Amino acid sequence: MLFFSLFKTLVGKEVTVELKNDLCISGELHSVDQYLNIKLTNTRVHNEQKYPHMMSVRNCFIRGSVVRYVHLPPGAVDVEVLHDATRREARGG
Amino acid sequence: MASLQEVPLPGTALAEELDQRLLIVLRDGRKVLGTLRSFDQFANLVVEGAVERIIVGEQFGDIPMGLQIIRGENVVLLGRVDEAKDAPEGLTRVSAAEIKEAQKGEKELNKLKSTIRARMDFLDLD
Numbered sequence: 427m428l429f430f431s432l433f434k435t436l437v438g439k440e441v442t443v444e445l446k447n448d449l450c451i452s453g454e455l456h457s458v459d460q461y462l463n464i465k466l467t468n469t470r471v472h473n474e475q476k477y478p479h480m481m482s483v484r485n486c487f488i489r490g491s492v493v494r495y496v497h498l499p500p501g502a503v504d505v506e507v508l509h510d511a512t513r514r515e516a517r518g519g
Numbered sequence: 520m521a522s523l524q525e526v527p528l529p530g531t532a533l534a535e536e537l538d539q540r541l542l543i544v545l546r547d548g549r550k551v552l553g554t555l556r557s558f559d560q561f562a563n564l565v566v567e568g569a570v571e572r573i574i575v576g577e578q579f580g581d582i583p584m585g586l587q588i589i590r591g592e593n594v595v596l597l598g599r600v601d602e603a604k605d606a607p608e609g610l611t612r613v614s615a616a617e618i619k620e621a622q623k624g625e626k627e628l629n630k631l632k633s634t635i636r637a638r639m640d641f642l643d644l645d
Contacts, residue, residue, distance in 0.1 A: 447546070447595060449596075451596075457532075461560075463532055463562070469598075478574055478579075478609065479572065479574060480542075481607055481608055482600055483542060483598030483599065483600060484599065485598065485599040486598040488595070489591070489595060491592070492594075
């Protein structure tokens, strides 16, 4: 639940999702769910020529299981708050 | 900043995508276009009027597949496609037979490249 809550605080921010198939998609985080599936709006793909099929896609739903990284803007997360939340989860969760 | 109420509930993730024409990218690299008719919590999908789009170089071709059920574990992403802009920019549409030939040719070429690479690696030149 911790990461679900973390992503909920990032809704509306610009993120870059790197997938396990090496596809990198940037966009605004529209929503996330308990499986950490991600919906992005205003998407752009990083290596457009390699992925011509993605050129006209502006909104997408990404299955949580295929995500390798979610690159965040600097300062998007308050690390201290995250630290405390993690300790609390580890203790009580 | 979006409030917590605006974040959709789990299980409704794909509800907004129903009856839309979507591009579905699968784990094996295949791309399927079709209308989403149903989904579940595993992202298993029912796609109507499905078409497999094969892209080789500057050419692309569509193979009609009808009604399909896609198991969620194979799904990478679903992208909303503009109904009007059916042809990807800069690519030319070819017939199903032609694109299958092109795909076979590309596969042969990649196989050849990897055997050559394997032989070079065996020599361990660096």
